[in-house]
Amino acid sequence: MFEIYRRTLLKGVALAPLAGLLGVSLSSQPAFADDAVLYGAADAKAKSGGRLTVGSLIEPPSMDIYHQAGEAVNFVAVLMYQTLVYADPLGNPHPLLAESWEVSPDATTYTFNLRKGVTFHTGEPFEAEDVKYSLDYMRNPENGTIGARDFADVQQVEVLDTHAVRVTLKGPNSAFLITLTHRNASPIPRGWYDRPNARALLNSSSVGTGPFRMAEFQQNSFIRMERNPDYWQPGLPYLDEIVVNFIPNSAGMLVAVKNGRVDMAVLVRPQDAKQLEGAEGLSIQRSISLNQKVLDLDCAYGPLTDERVRRAIALLIDRDAVMQAGISGYGQRLGTMVPGMQERWGVPIEQLPNQVVDVERAKALLTEAGHPDGFDIDLTTIIGYEWMEPAALTLVQQLAAGGIRANINRVDLGTWLTNFRSRQMGFTLNDWGTPPDPNILYYRHFRKQPEGADFRNWNDDKASALLDQGRAALTYEDRKSIYGRFQMRLAESVPTIMLFGADHLVVVSDKVKNHRMHPIGWHFGLVKTWLDI
Amino acid sequence: MGAFVLRRLAASLITLFLASIVVFAMVRAVPGDIVEQMMGQLGGSEGEAVLRRFFGLDEPIHIQYLDWLGRVLRGDLGVSWRLGAPVTALVASAFLVSLQLALLVLVFSAFIGVPLGLMVGRWSGGAFDTAIQSFNVVALATPVFWIGLMLLFGVSELLGWSPPTIYVSPVRSITENLTILMLPMLSLAFLQIAAYAQFVRQHVIAAMGQDYVRAARARGMPMRRVLLRHVLRNILVPLSTFMGLIFIQILGGVVVIESIFGLPGLGRLLVNALNARDFPVVQGALLTVLISAIVVNLIVDLLYRAIDPRLRT
Numbered sequence A: 001m002f003e004i005y006r007r008t009l010l011k012g013v014a015l016a017p018l019a020g021l022l023g024v025s026l027s028s029q030p031a032f033a034d035d036a037v038l039y040g041a042a043d044a045k046a047k048s049g050g051r052l053t054v055g056s057l058i059e060p061p062s063m064d065i066y067h068q069a070g071e072a073v074n075f076v077a078v079l080m081y082q083t084l085v086y087a088d089p090l091g092n093p094h095p096l097l098a099e100s101w102e103v104s105p106d107a108t109t110y111t112f113n114l115r116k117g118v119t120f121h122t123g124e125p126f127e128a129e130d131v132k133y134s135l136d137y138m139r140n141p142e143n144g145t146i147g148a149r150d151f152a153d154v155q156q157v158e159v160l161d162t163h164a165v166r167v168t169l170k171g172p173n174s175a176f177l178i179t180l181t182h183r184n185a186s187p188i189p190r191g192w193y194d195r196p197n198a199r200a201l202l203n204s205s206s207v208g209t210g211p212f213r214m215a216e217f218q219q220n221s222f223i224r225m226e227r228n229p230d231y232w233q234p235g236l237p238y239l240d241e242i243v244v245n246f247i248p249n250s251a252g253m254l255v256a257v258k259n260g261r262v263d264m265a266v267l268v269r270p271q272d273a274k275q276l277e278g279a280e281g282l283s284i285q286r287s288i289s290l291n292q293k294v295l296d297l298d299c300a301y302g303p304l305t306d307e308r309v310r311r312a313i314a315l316l317i318d319r320d321a322v323m324q325a326g327i328s329g330y331g332q333r334l335g336t337m338v339p340g341m342q343e344r345w346g347v348p349i350e351q352l353p354n355q356v357v358d359v360e361r362a363k364a365l366l367t368e369a370g371h372p373d374g375f376d377i378d379l380t381t382i383i384g385y386e387w388m389e390p391a392a393l394t395l396v397q398q399l400a401a402g403g404i405r406a407n408i409n410r411v412d413l414g415t416w417l418t419n420f421r422s423r424q425m426g427f428t429l430n431d432w433g434t435p436p437d438p439n440i441l442y443y444r445h446f447r448k449q450p451e452g453a454d455f456r457n458w459n460d461d462k463a464s465a466l467l468d469q470g471r472a473a474l475t476y477e478d479r480k481s482i483y484g485r486f487q488m489r490l491a492e493s494v495p496t497i498m499l500f501g502a503d504h505l506v507v508v509s510d511k512v513k514n515h516r517m518h519p520i521g522w523h524f525g526l527v528k529t530w531l532d533i
Numbered sequence B: 001m002g003a004f005v006l007r008r009l010a011a012s013l014i015t016l017f018l019a020s021i022v023v024f025a026m027v028r029a030v031p032g033d034i035v036e037q038m039m040g041q042l043g044g045s046e047g048e049a050v051l052r053r054f055f056g057l058d059e060p061i062h063i064q065y066l067d068w069l070g071r072v073l074r075g076d077l078g079v080s081w082r083l084g085a086p087v088t089a090l091v092a093s094a095f096l097v098s099l100q101l102a103l104l105v106l107v108f109s110a111f112i113g114v115p116l117g118l119m120v121g122r123w124s125g126g127a128f129d130t131a132i133q134s135f136n137v138v139a140l141a142t143p144v145f146w147i148g149l150m151l152l153f154g155v156s157e158l159l160g161w162s163p164p165t166i167y168v169s170p171v172r173s174i175t176e177n178l179t180i181l182m183l184p185m186l187s188l189a190f191l192q193i194a195a196y197a198q199f200v201r202q203h204v205i206a207a208m209g210q211d212y213v214r215a216a217r218a219r220g221m222p223m224r225r226v227l228l229r230h231v232l233r234n235i236l237v238p239l240s241t242f243m244g245l246i247f248i249q250i251l252g253g254v255v256v257i258e259s260i261f262g263l264p265g266l267g268r269l270l271v272n273a274l275n276a277r278d279f280p281v282v283q284g285a286l287l288t289v290l291i292s293a294i295v296v297n298l299i300v301d302l303l304y305r306a307i308d309p310r311l312r313t
Helices: A006-015 A071-080 A128-139 A250-258 A270-276 A307-316 A319-327 A339-345 A359-368 A388-400 A413-421 A438-446 A461-472 A476-493 A523-528 B002-029 B034-042 B045-054 B061-073 B087-122 B127-141 B144-159 B174-208 B211-218 B223-252 B255-261 B266-275 B279-307
Strands: A002-004 A051-056 A085-087 A093-095 A098-103 A109-114 A154-161 A164-169 A212-218 A222-227 A241-246 A264-267 A282-287 A291-297 A331-333 A376-382 A405-411 A427-433 A496-502 A504-509
Touching: A051 A250, A051 A523, A071 A212, A071 A222, A071 A241, A071 A523, A093 A098, A109 A128, A128 A154, A128 A164, A250 A264, A250 A270, A250 B144, A250 B255, A264 A270, A270 A282, A270 A504, A291 A307, A307 A359, A307 A388, A307 A476, A319 A331, A319 A388, A319 A496, A331 A339, A339 A438, A339 A476, A376 A388, A376 A413, A388 A405, A388 A427, A405 A413, A438 A461, A438 A476, A461 A476, B002 B061, B002 B279, B034 B045, B061 B279, B087 B127, B087 B174, B087 B223, B087 B255, B087 B266, B087 B279, B127 B174, B144 B174, B144 B255, B174 B223, B174 B255, B211 B223, B223 B279, B255 B266, B266 B279
Parallel strands: A002 A282, A051 A241, A051 A264, A376 A405, A376 A427
Antiparallel strands: A085 A093, A098 A109, A109 A164, A154 A164, A212 A222, A222 A241, A264 A504, A282 A504, A291 A427, A291 A496, A331 A496
């Protein structure tokens, strides 16, 4: 059975109360818990109890959430650690550990009223001092934390009373609420990192406020989480226990799923989904993601310095064909926005320039740029990213139609990251994701230096001005129109070509009920998942 | 005997010392470090410098080495950079899993491979010999991961069953433990049975032409007894060396099998630690492999002396 619930997912959320900020100002949020939205829709038939075993190909290197980056950590951390704000699948902020907030008209001061009666897994009450400690610890680069850069624009954090906090930013940032949805911003008990052995302790216990708490972490084997008996949302979570079982081999994982050794697994290879299609007692859930697989063009690299050349490349590429080759079509073709944000923020593809294959025009542009006979260029792929190889082969053929002779250059991830961070990415395939906000998606990658990192050396004044405006704008309408203009500029000047976004593919056994994958791919949905046993 | 052991130990220590330098340098020659891995794409240079200082990665490599060596000599393998847990504990628990698997494979394949080798050696040139020889060629040429996958798929298709993917130690439940280790053991044993059979067969064929065999036969001793009493005993010395080699080979080569069957063994620990650039764990794990190789060699040498009185001087 192949179940595609993208539509229902979107519809379900749209029907939920307060779902959209469409047309609503960011500045305040009514003060009641939006239980219907947090962690996905509830299920009236839900039964409590049972142990869910989730198969995972990847394992967190460590569960020290303040010092360890990585998706494997994010997946499970969100079950044990909570943030002030929760982003629904459309990217709307909702109160989680904050009960309500107010944003100043210039988007520089954020005042949060905190939820009362919440306790940490350590037994300590959750209060304003903890929020201040956590944000201050995270944003101090001296602590070697992973989120220091995300919170670099925080000027100060003030405790107003035991359950109110004010955060003042150095400049306007209307995406700050969504920045706070990342697990990097999860409050932990004040003074935690002053304890001896604090970092090691996080690999045997959890200190968040989440619906599950860590019971056991056996390296190279599994992590076991149990229901938090003191959890603040009544009746939640439904499951008694979640075991995430690390099986690093895809084939081993498939057999484990088929024989019920694991109840659920995230599939990273579309061919695995194909193999399991029609298997008895299992279904494949396919849902939209915030992922983008792109062809990046370093604007300071050889012939790519000429905008006409970059446009010509865009005009040679048939993205649907590349998606077919790369992930057998299990995804969404992109324009200038990631799939999960297209509906709310994306410019419709037909309105964007340079989206439809036009070999003649591409050739004309290349001739104009002084390359009537095309040119040679290295196309970089990263070893270990399975989709890149077939996608690159397809791209080589498509580029050849315009006389561009691309030569595939395979590098390991370490080397690639070093090049990326030093802004020498060249002409490369890339694979990344984002929290659901256009400022977070674009600013760091495309804003001129020094404010942004501008990894592609785009150095574009017009785009940078729009990114600054977008960061300061408060209403959805203003932001949408600014980011629309930014996307037109992106499509026109082509520092990147967003090819497609891979859908989330999750295989679940029939006894797993009410599971929905959040577009960001982290296991938020397990809070309201239940077992029919 | 005591002097011999001491001499061997001294030589081993020198080997170990030289190997530790190689290991230390090799691990650090891998591009990237723990800080890049922890920070992912999010890093900022200021925080990274703090972390490098914290881990001592800003020190010159020889200082880092001496620092590490000093602690190792005091019996302290240090603390995992990513987990904060003592390396000794991490390595010990992973090593026990691999050790148990390797021992199971060693013994199981000897039980099948040695008699098989005796038989085909005895009747070499016959149809049975040809059949076993072809099996050996295939088995020796097939990659272990392929055998592992085929076994897993085969059992899953035929029986609708696959082993549990969460490891249970033999102390907690020996039956569950063996259920989990059965298929991994068979996957690894396939190759080793062929290796044993091949090895024993060659020695049997060589022994058949020897005077002591002819003499025994001339005395009217049945072939079966000749094989077990005389030939096998003469093979024991080279066989123990061979087992030592096989054992180290299994211990070093279980990575793929561990990842297919989800076993928390030494190979997986090493791969994960290397991916995370968790140097103390990588060094600790490699050191353990080295030490076990040395210990196995020592045991083999001692066995020689126990088996062959001529070597006792």
